[in-house]
Amino acid sequence: MRASRIMETLAPSMDREFADWAVLVDPPPVPEWEFFMEWLSRGYQGTLEYLERTASRRRSLSDGYPGYRSLILGILPYDPRAFSSAPSQGRLEIARYAVGEDYHVRFEKAFGRVLQDISPLLPEEEKPLIKPDHGSLLEKSFAQMAGLGRMGKNTLLIHPGLGSWFTIGSLLLKTPLLEKTVPLSERDPCGPCSRCLDACPTQAFEAPYLLDARQCLSYLTIERPGEDGDGLRKSLGDRWLFGCDRCQEVCPHNREHPSSDSGNDLSRFLSVDDPTESDMRAFRTVHGALSRVPLRRLLERAEEVSRFRKEASAPEHGEKRSSPI
Numbered sequence: 001m002r003a004s005r006i007m008e009t010l011a012p013s014m015d016r017e018f019a020d021w022a023v024l025v026d027p028p029p030v031p032e033w034e035f036f037m038e039w040l041s042r043g044y045q046g047t048l049e050y051l052e053r054t055a056s057r058r059r060s061l062s063d064g065y066p067g068y069r070s071l072i073l074g075i076l077p078y079d080p081r082a083f084s085s086a087p088s089q090g091r092l093e094i095a096r097y098a099v100g101e102d103y104h105v106r107f108e109k110a111f112g113r114v115l116q117d118i119s120p121l122l123p124e125e126e127k128p129l130i131k132p133d134h135g136s137l138l139e140k141s142f143a144q145m146a147g148l149g150r151m152g153k154n155t156l157l158i159h160p161g162l163g164s165w166f167t168i169g170s171l172l173l174k175t176p177l178l179e180k181t182v183p184l185s186e187r188d189p190c191g192p193c194s195r196c197l198d199a200c201p202t203q204a205f206e207a208p209y210l211l212d213a214r215q216c217l218s219y220l221t222i223e224r225p226g227e228d229g230d231g232l233r234k235s236l237g238d239r240w241l242f243g244c245d246r247c248q249e250v251c252p253h254n255r256e257h258p259s260s261d262s263g264n265d266l267s268r269f270l271s272v273d274d275p276t277e278s279d280m281r282a283f284r285t286v287h288g289a290l291s292r293v294p295l296r297r298l299l300e301r302a303e304e305v306s307r308f309r310k311e312a313s314a315p316e317h318g319e320k321r322s323s324p325i
């Protein structure tokens, strides 16, 4: 009775805040957990120790968050400014998910408003948890279980209507609600396509659905900026300051998105070759997710790109070095 009353209030609230959403109640362990453990044993997580530390908690909701029974998943599309200009030659670029307000903050605000709506109906002892990204959950696997999409060969969740240009967040409740899921599409989103695997500038995919994070530009520019243990930075190219979108740009499921050159908002690009500290500070104020990386590291990465470009255009260098991206 309580569950259906909460659902009546929750549904319009979630519709208002998210592009799509689902509710899982007492979900079973995620079927991909065994694969996740195998992935860790191969060392593909690199320095992301938190994945190892929380590995057993990632098996199921009850392992990760004992006592929590409802997992409310929300999908937030990227900031539209991420698509208002085509990639701009010569400028430094950030991945589209990082455009605008940090998505962790966007989730906290959106779920915060949902909670305001439903909290009069929740029991007093309820302790809601908002978990965007940093939670001990295999989010894509739960989202797939709820029918919000299927994983593509690029390892990202592809939603039937939204492609993969979105982030996933969750709200956990101890109160059992009613499930709201969509039957998992039988259709494999990829079929014989392998564009993402072919387009990856660092060949970070060992195989379809299998990414070695240590080789991924997103890891190298965000999680491990400034280090060059094994010479990987040479393959970073001169396009990305923070993150990388190549395996999403080529995906046919993202074609419908207004990612063409309509509009002319260049806020995703850093328009100077040698940005000063105050340039970078201002840039980071617009794009909150960049605060995950120390300012000094961002400046070092910008310097690195600038150096690559100078080397590539130096006459004694012989043949012009072309960007791998």
Ligand code: B12
Binding pocket: 032, 033, 035, 036, 039, 040, 048, 095, 096, 097, 132, 133, 134, 135, 137, 138, 139, 140, 141, 151, 154, 155, 156, 157, 158, 164, 165, 166, 167, 168, 169, 208, 209, 210, 211, 213, 216, 218, 219, 223, 242, 243, 244, 245, 247
């Ligand atoms: C660690 C991490 C990273 C690492 C590793 C990425 C990775 N693929 O694992 C790095 C730093 C490289 C990274 C990069 C990016 N990330 Co990230 N990342 C995460 C995080 C925190 C954990 C992911 C994880 O568990 N990886 C471990 C490995 C084992 O999992 P996996 O590769 O996803 O493998 C799964 C499937 O492929 C499947 N599987 C594997 N093999 C097979 C084989 C078959 C046959 C089948 C059916 C299934 C299958 O099972 C696996 C286990 O779930 C999640 C948030 C979260 N809490 O889940 C965000 C998350 C996955 N990242 C996200 C984003 C946006 C990105 C970037 C696009 C950011 C950018 N633009 O730079 C890139 C994309 C790179 C890519 N192609 O994945 C979003 C993805 C949204 C979506 N649409 O799917 C998430 C969900 C964050 C969020 N809350 O929105 N990320």
Ligand code: SF4
Binding pocket: 199, 200, 201, 202, 203, 204, 205, 211, 215, 216, 217, 218, 243, 244, 245, 246, 247, 248
């Ligand atoms: S984000 Fe870039 S580097 Fe990482 S897997 Fe995708 S294309 Fe490769």
Ligand code: SF4
Binding pocket: 152, 153, 154, 155, 189, 190, 191, 193, 194, 195, 196, 197, 247, 250, 251, 252, 253
């Ligand atoms: S580019 Fe092709 S293979 Fe890669 S995720 Fe998209 S549909 Fe699948």
